[in-house]
Amino acid sequence: MTAELFVQYLFAGITYGSIYAIVAIGFNIIYNTTGIINFAQGEFVMLGGMIAISLLPLLPLPLAIGVAVAVTMLIGALMEMIFIRWLKNPSVLRMIIITIGISILTREAAIHIWGENIRALPYFVGNEISTISILGARISPQVLWVVGVCGVMVVFLHLFFQATSVGREMRACAANRMAAILCGINPRNMVTLSFVLSAGMGALAGCVMSPITYSQYDMGTGLAIKGFTVAILGGLGNSGGAVAAGLLLGAIEAFSVSVVPLAFKDAISIAILLLILFVRPHGIFGSAEAARLKTF
Amino acid sequence: MLKIRNVESGYGKIRAIRQVSMHVEPGEIVTIIGANGAGKTTLLATIAGLVKASSGEILFGGQNLGAVSAPKIPFLGCVMVPEGRQVFATMSVEENLLLGAHVLHKEGRAAVEGLLEHQYQLFPVLRDRKTQLAGTLSGGEQQMLAMARALSSRPKMVMMDEPSTGLAPLIVKEIFQIIVRLRDEGNTVLLVEQNAKAALAIADRGYVLETGKVILQGPASDLLNNRDVQRAYLGREKID
Ligand SMILES: Nc1ncnc2c1ncn2[C@@H]1O[C@H](COP(=O)(O)OP(=O)(O)OP(=O)(O)O)[C@@H](O)[C@H]1O
Numbered sequence: 251m252t253a254e255l256f257v258q259y260l261f262a263g264i265t266y267g268s269i270y271a272i273v274a275i276g277f278n279i280i281y282n283t284t285g286i287i288n289f290a291q292g293e294f295v296m297l298g299g300m301i302a303i304s305l306l307p308l309l310p311l312p313l314a315i316g317v318a319v320a321v322t323m324l325i326g327a328l329m330e331m332i333f334i335r336w337l338k339n340p341s342v343l344r345m346i347i348i349t350i351g352i353s354i355l356t357r358e359a360a361i362h363i364w365g366e367n368i369r370a371l372p373y374f375v376g377n378e379i380s381t382i383s384i385l386g387a388r389i390s391p392q393v394l395w396v397v398g399v400c401g402v403m404v405v406f407l408h409l410f411f412q413a414t415s416v417g418r419e420m421r422a423c424a425a426n427r428m429a430a431i432l433c434g435i436n437p438r439n440m441v442t443l444s445f446v447l448s449a450g451m452g453a454l455a456g457c458v459m460s461p462i463t464y465s466q467y468d469m470g471t472g473l474a475i476k477g478f479t480v481a482i483l484g485g486l487g488n489s490g491g492a493v494a495a496g497l498l499l500g501a502i503e504a505f506s507v508s509v510v511p512l513a514f515k516d517a518i519s520i521a522i523l524l525l526i527l528f529v530r531p532h533g534i535f536g537s538a539e540a541a542r543l544k545t546f
Numbered sequence: 547m548l549k550i551r552n553v554e555s556g557y558g559k560i561r562a563i564r565q566v567s568m569h570v571e572p573g574e575i576v577t578i579i580g581a582n583g584a585g586k587t588t589l590l591a592t593i594a595g596l597v598k599a600s601s602g603e604i605l606f607g608g609q610n611l612g613a614v615s616a617p618k619i620p621f622l623g624c625v626m627v628p629e630g631r632q633v634f635a636t637m638s639v640e641e642n643l644l645l646g647a648h649v650l651h652k653e654g655r656a657a658v659e660g661l662l663e664h665q666y667q668l669f670p671v672l673r674d675r676k677t678q679l680a681g682t683l684s685g686g687e688q689q690m691l692a693m694a695r696a697l698s699s700r701p702k703m704v705m706m707d708e709p710s711t712g713l714a715p716l717i718v719k720e721i722f723q724i725i726v727r728l729r730d731e732g733n734t735v736l737l738v739e740q741n742a743k744a745a746l747a748i749a750d751r752g753y754v755l756e757t758g759k760v761i762l763q764g765p766a767s768d769l770l771n772n773r774d775v776q777r778a779y780l781g782r783e784k785i786d
């Protein structure tokens with residue numbers, strides 16, 4: 251493999267990897283405050299992209315993205331308030347079925363609104379053929395947008411959880427729900443907030459990736475599986491691990507293209523997921539100990 | 547300050563608290579003693595709103611707590627130090643205290659910092675461990691952190707559920723001294739204890755709970771000298 255080709259694959263890996271990481275962090279945020287896996291996570295990504303595309307004839311691109319993210323956050327809040335909030339001590343199985351139900355519902359609504367067409371946002375700068383040269387490889391500037399925006403989101407989230415009082419209250423609910431109530435914190439509001447946050451992150455990722463990967467009503471399912479694989483791989487609830495695992499899965503997928511046929515790309519992540527679930531259910535970056543001490 | 551009338555509460559069909567009436571006046575230490583499973587924790591949890599009373603009335607400063615949701619109750623000045631400490635294990639000591647002061651967030655940073663400083667004076671061990679994760683503290687330190695966390699909300703009344711459980715005698719003594727000091731500073735304490743002797747020694751009044759009912763009540767010194775209490779809770783059956 252030439253050095254250029256290597257860099258080319260590497261960037262493809264980083265691009266997809268950062269998207270997987272964002273979806274995985276979305277899983278983590280909700281998992282940490284509620285203990286449930288929200289299988290509708292991928293739908294947030296789809297909604298963000300699709301809504302922005304629909305708004306584009308009316309608004310300039312940055313504004314369309316901003317409104318799409320805001321609307322998706324609102325949808326996230328509504329999902330939680332309508333389907334989750336009123337449940338008292340739901341079992342994990344029930345929660346899984348409910349979130350899968352939400353995901354199917356969202357997809358059905360999406361196909362009614364947008365149809366089966368594949369759509370895309372325009373490239374943020376230049377067009378599909380503009381490239382910049384990095385280490386001899388030709389990279390689309392949109393790749394830098396994806397990686398940059400995902401990176402900024404990770405940093406922003408870290409600061410939010412570590413340095414703001416609302417972030418601290420969310421972590422408190424994750425650490426000890428009863429003690430949080432005794433401190434006057436309402437965990438229900440924090441759960442709603444966690445849905446809003448991961449909806450917003452997913453939607454923004456859905457917008458920046460749309461020019462490269464396109465948007466379609468059913469793109470959420472595949473992303474949810476990849477994101478779930480990454481979340482497990484990185485140790486459920488551990489967002490630092492999710493970034494590392496996301497980049498790893500992205501790289502594995504990208505480089506696998508040079509070894510196995512393209513059609514097997516998706517099978518790889520499923521294989522990894524199954525392998526991890528059999529061998530190290532707490533992930534490669536998470537320790538069994540840390541899995542119990544849930545942290546953001 | 548706190549007035550409870552004919553309160554019934556429990557879990558589903560289990561009635562753990564039956565027709566309990568009691569009161570706590572400002573500046574008092576009132577203790578609730580009773581054997582395992584007597585319903586002490588359930589009673590405190592009912593006051594704190596974690597368990598809903600099925601009937602009866604809980605008045606705190608004239609307000610009916612039955613109509614207030616659990617996370618709102620600390621805002622009224624009624625806080626609880628739960629059984630088993632329940633610190634935020636994955637967070638630092640300082641963060642635990644800041645969360646305790648959550649109800650005061652409208653008063654601004656300076657007020658909160660003043661309160662935290664007060665906690666560090668009351669519990670000097672915590673000052674040295676500000677940045678340590680609460681889960682890595684010793685049992686005694688965790689108990690102090692749990693108390694400091696509750697006190698950082700500047701409560702009108704603090705309820706403590708078995709603060710001495712699982713601690714070495716020396717630490718227990720220290721904890722009880724701190725409770726006395728709290729009372730001397732004008733705080734009101736509702737103290738649940740299995741260590742009846744130590745609790746009655748520092749309390750002003752006491753209630754004896756048995757299978758969910760108050761079977762005895764009165765000034766702490768009277769209870770200390772009561773034959774039944776001595777036999778059942780002070781382990782003195784052989785002395786006569
Ligand atoms: N979450 C619960 N669900 C069902 N029953 C419970 C629950 N918690 C307590 N109980 C029951 O309620 C009764 C009173 O329990 P409680 O914990 O209030 O006792 P306690 O006096 O605090 O005991 P201890 O001194 O051991 O802490 C017991 O019979 C107990 O089994």
Ligand SMILES: [Mg+2]
Pocket residue numbers: 586587588629707708
């Ligand atoms: Mg108890």
